[in-house]
Amino acid sequence: MSDGRFTLYGDRRSGNCLKIVYTADLLGLDYRFVDVDIMTGESRTPEFLAVNPAGQVPAVDFGGGRTLAQSNAVLVCLAEGTSLLPADVFDRAKVLEWLFWEQYSHEPYVAVCRFQMVYEGKPAEEREGWRVTKAEAALDHMERQLAGKPFLVGTRLTIADISLLAYTRLAGEGGFDLAGRPKLGAWIARCESELGIAGAG
Numbered sequence: 001m002s003d004g005r006f007t008l009y010g011d012r013r014s015g016n017c018l019k020i021v022y023t024a025d026l027l028g029l030d031y032r033f034v035d036v037d038i039m040t041g042e043s044r045t046p047e048f049l050a051v052n053p054a055g056q057v058p059a060v061d062f063g064g065g066r067t068l069a070q071s072n073a074v075l076v077c078l079a080e081g082t083s084l085l086p087a088d089v090f091d092r093a094k095v096l097e098w099l100f101w102e103q104y105s106h107e108p109y110v111a112v113c114r115f116q117m118v119y120e121g122k123p124a125e126e127r128e129g130w131r132v133t134k135a136e137a138a139l140d141h142m143e144r145q146l147a148g149k150p151f152l153v154g155t156r157l158t159i160a161d162i163s164l165l166a167y168t169r170l171a172g173e174g175g176f177d178l179a180g181r182p183k184l185g186a187w188i189a190r191c192e193s194e195l196g197i198a199g200a201g
């Protein structure tokens with residue numbers, strides 16, 4: 001699937017887009033990045049809606065009419081056949097377990113709080129309280145799950161780590177303090193080292 005050059009439509013501030021960039025760069029894939037500004041209507045143009053009718057980034061065009069949205073679906077597509085997506089069916093399902101959890105129990109809280117601060121320019125105090133509570137719970141869950149483990153699934157980096165890393169490493173921009181979560185901090189540094197990306201300030 002990822003044999004040929006593809007086009008990634010995205011926003012460079014978006015963790016959902018960055019997780020694809022991290023994966024594609026690690027795998028040395030050939031792609032073109034097209035910037036789409038979601039704040040000025042660029043994700044609602046007829047041209048963009050032809051790529052992703054849902055009007056969201058990221059979206060990928062593999063050519064030949066094969067377009068794909070949903071960041072974690074794209075990760076699965078890119079990582080197939082590599083160590084980032086285990087061949088063993090149980091390990092593979094564990095990776096999927098984390099990908100689904102990321103979209104349902106982490107991203108709507110950690111990422112949306114960050115969106116309110118970074119994109120909408122709100123101060124931390126104006127984040128929605130219920131969302132902050134759920135975000136803190138998600139980060140606590142990761143801290144517990146990383147006890148005695150270098151990565152989320154098995155002993156190697158997988159797309160489960162890359163997917164969760166994208167917004168977790170930027171959680172500070174959403175008003176969250178990771179200082180009291182040492183395992184999470186060490187995991188972020190480990191993943192960043194594997195990916196060759198700088199620490200998140």
Ligand SMILES: N[C@@H](CCC(=O)N[C@@H](CS)C(=O)NCC(=O)O)C(=O)O
Nearest residue numbers: 014016038055056057058070071072
């Ligand atoms: N579940 C989707 C979420 C995509 C998403 O929320 N994209 C945001 C940017 S991170 C977006 O395009 N927002 C603009 C909009 O929804 O109109 C994924 O994982 O790709």
